[in-house]
Amino acid sequence: KATTSTLSKPSSAEVCAIDPTAIVSDACASYSALDTLNRAVSPYLKSITQSTDFFAYYRLNLFDQQCPVRAWDDETGTCGNIACKVDTLEDEKDIPVIWRAEELSKLEGPKAAHPGRQLQKERGEQRPLQGDLGEDVGESCVVEYDDECDDRDYCVPEDESATAKGDYVSLVDNPERFTGYAGSAVWDAIYKENCFSKESQLSGPTAKAASLNPFQAANDLRTIIQKNAPSNDLELDDECLEKRVFYRIVSGMHASVSTHICFDYLNKTTGKWGPNLECYRDRLATHPERVSNLYFDYAILLRAVTKLRTYLKNYTFCSGDASQNRDTKNKILQLANTAATYPRIFDENTMFQDPDVSGDLKEDFRNRFRNVSRLMDCVGCDKCRLWGKLQTVGYGTALKVLFEYDELKNGENPPLRRTELVALVNTLDRVSSSLTALNKMRDMVAETTIPSISEPDRQEPSAKMKDHSEAKGAIAPDFESDALFDEEEEPNFHSDQTIGEIFRDEWNLVWRTYIYVLKSWISIPPKMFRIIVIELSRLWSFWLGLPIPERSWEFQWRPQKDEL
Numbered sequence: 001k002a003t004t005s006t007l008s009k010p011s012s013a014e015v016c017a018i019d020p021t022a023i024v025s026d027a028c029a030s031y032s033a034l035d036t037l038n039r040a041v042s043p044y045l046k047s048i049t050q051s052t053d054f055f056a057y058y059r060l061n062l063f064d065q066q067c068p069v070r071a072w073d074d075e076t077g078t079c080g081n082i083a084c085k086v087d088t089l090e091d092e093k094d095i096p097v098i099w100r101a102e103e104l105s106k107l108e109g110p111k112a113a114h115p116g117r118q119l120q121k122e123r124g125e126q127r128p129l130q131g132d133l134g135e136d137v138g139e140s141c142v143v144e145y146d147d148e149c150d151d152r153d154y155c156v157p158e159d160e161s162a163t164a165k166g167d168y169v170s171l172v173d174n175p176e177r178f179t180g181y182a183g184s185a186v187w188d189a190i191y192k193e194n195c196f197s198k199e200s201q202l203s204g205p206t207a208k209a210a211s212l213n214p215f216q217a218a219n220d221l222r223t224i225i226q227k228n229a230p231s232n233d234l235e236l237d238d239e240c241l242e243k244r245v246f247y248r249i250v251s252g253m254h255a256s257v258s259t260h261i262c263f264d265y266l267n268k269t270t271g272k273w274g275p276n277l278e279c280y281r282d283r284l285a286t287h288p289e290r291v292s293n294l295y296f297d298y299a300i301l302l303r304a305v306t307k308l309r310t311y312l313k314n315y316t317f318c319s320g321d322a323s324q325n326r327d328t329k330n331k332i333l334q335l336a337n338t339a340a341t342y343p344r345i346f347d348e349n350t351m352f353q354d355p356d357v358s359g360d361l362k363e364d365f366r367n368r369f370r371n372v373s374r375l376m377d378c379v380g381c382d383k384c385r386l387w388g389k390l391q392t393v394g395y396g397t398a399l400k401v402l403f404e405y406d407e408l409k410n411g412e413n414p415p416l417r418r419t420e421l422v423a424l425v426n427t428l429d430r431v432s433s434s435l436t437a438l439n440k441m442r443d444m445v446a447e448t449t450i451p452s453i454s455e456p457d458r459q460e461p462s463a464k465m466k467d468h469s470e471a472k473g474a475i476a477p478d479f480e481s482d483a484l485f486d487e488e489e490e491p492n493f494h495s496d497q498t499i500g501e502i503f504r505d506e507w508n509l510v511w512r513t514y515i516y517v518l519k520s521w522i523s524i525p526p527k528m529f530r531i532i533v534i535e536l537s538r539l540w541s542f543w544l545g546l547p548i549p550e551r552s553w554e555f556q557w558r559p560q561k562d563e564l
């Protein structure tokens with residue numbers, strides 16, 4: 001059972017019916033329940049994000065924003081850190097141009113600049129972008145009119161000057177996948193934001209706001225956690241308590257990015273895109289807590305979409321295109337209704353409950369999220385920055401909906417901007433497809449578990465997957481591989497054999513049996529070690545509530561008597 005925090009500890013058994021063996025900590029659903037839900041929800045998500053103009057395009061300021069980290073910014077005025085540049089591989093010259101990191105990280109497909117209010121009026125509601133995204137795009141579904149940020153937002157308010165409104169880009173043409181970009185320094189900076197008790201690294205007014213009273217916020221959260229936590233359940237970290245929730249969201253997002261990289265990876269030798277199981281093993285399979293955080297994010301995002309059901313019923317998606325408006329609305333309502341079939345996968349009502357502290361705490365959360373949004377401008381790869389910025393807004397929107405929205409009210413809730421809604425649904429789609437990809441890679445690894453331990457060719461599962469028994473055989477005490485009696489060599493007492501020949505055959509048999517037994521004894525320690533490792537890893541999965549990999553070794557009593 002993976003229980004680390006009781007921030008969202010269910011208030012009653014009805015709210016969160018917990019399966020003790022497989023519950024996602026801090027959420028109210030088991031891993032398998034979320035997987036089942038995901039199988040039902042993902043076709044709607046795919047259809048919405050791939051085939052409606054409203055959700056397939058996103059507006060953002062991708063190129064004109066500055067990286068705000070002082071240390072990276074001071075020298076050049078732009079992000080000077082190596083991690084903000086597109087990674088150039090050492091052997092980059094040796095690979096075809098199209099596979100190079102800088103090529104892979106570029107945006108693809110048509111772009112359209114945001115027209116100012118005046119221009120929008122002149123061009124009319126039907127064609128505010130004048131066909132820049134392609135003639136068949138419903139532009140009234142894509143253009144965003146209201147882009148102000150208010151106090152309750154977790155987003156970064158856009159620069160209000162007319163030129164800084166950003167571009168519309170196609171999310172379908174720019175899938176999130178391997179680009180060769182090395183972003184570890186940016187991730188590190190993001191995780192540092194998680195430490196609420198340390199001074200913010202950012203410059204400017206946001207940093208000031210974020211660090212106004214950091215210790216107060218830490219104390220506030222500590223109070224809430226301690227109130228809810230059973231005595232031994234939670235290890236309290238005095239320095240940095242807020243990371244309990246903040247960290248899980250960021251780590252889940254990071255895990256989702258890694259999943260897409262590993263699942264849609266470019267093999268530079270063959271030029272083919274496909275799953276990279278080595279990458280999956282190194283970044284995800286060996287870090288169950290990251291996978292758990294991914295499921296946690298899924299629960300948060302799906303709960304936020306479910307909570308918007310009433311709001312979406314009255315939402316206008318495409319003001320100039322009635323049929324697309326209807327179609328988009330139908331699809332999103334089907335999604336929200338399907339998601340709502342599970343009683344409640346995350347209970348936000350157990351968080352920020354104390355009226356004395358919840359204000360400060362929420363403010364701190366918002367500021368942290370705004371800082372993370374700004375750090376996304378340090379990402380030196382266009383596609384990564386696009387998805388990084390979108391997903392930050394997506395999580396920010398989910399938090400806004402979870403903590404600022406009243407499900408039962410409608411008109412009184414703060415309005416959502418188009419970018420927020422698009423970001424929320426696309427972020428949910430990212431995490432949803434991460435869960436699907438994870439399950440697929442897990443299955444592939446299960447088929448190749450044994451070769452993955454003993455052989456370096458983990459990335460080429462297909463041959464091994466064809467013959468499961470072959471994979472198993474590699475760890476089963478492999479009596480076959482030391483085949484004692486080959487067909488030709490089997491003792492064969494022909495009537496015309498001399499006594500000497502029979503004696504020699506018998507002697508050979510005894511000698512080979514002796515060698516065989518000796519070899520078997522020598523191979524026992526490494527075999528036992530591998531079996532213990534596999535069993536411990538299965539136990540670890542069981543303990544965390546993750547799906548338990550199939551046992552990949554077995555006992556075989558060989559050679560059989562009749563084989564002797």
Ligand SMILES: Cc1cc2nc3c(=O)[nH]c(=O)nc-3n(C[C@H](O)[C@H](O)[C@H](O)COP(=O)(O)OP(=O)(O)OC[C@H]3O[C@@H](n4cnc5c(N)ncnc54)[C@H](O)[C@@H]3O)c2cc1C
Pocket residue numbers: 176177178179180181182183184185186187188250251252254255256257258261283290376379383384385387388389
């Ligand atoms: C916002 C953003 C978006 C990106 N998008 C893409 C993309 O679309 N395509 C692409 O190819 N590359 C992308 N990158 C780069 C990519 O995420 C990695 O940085 C890169 O592939 C190098 O990976 P790595 O294995 O060195 O470790 P990184 O993924 O860079 O991780 C750095 C360190 O963080 C820790 N860590 C890793 N995962 C987690 C986790 N889930 N939770 C907690 N800690 C963790 C580990 O200690 C690790 O060493 C993006 C980077 C950023 C910052």
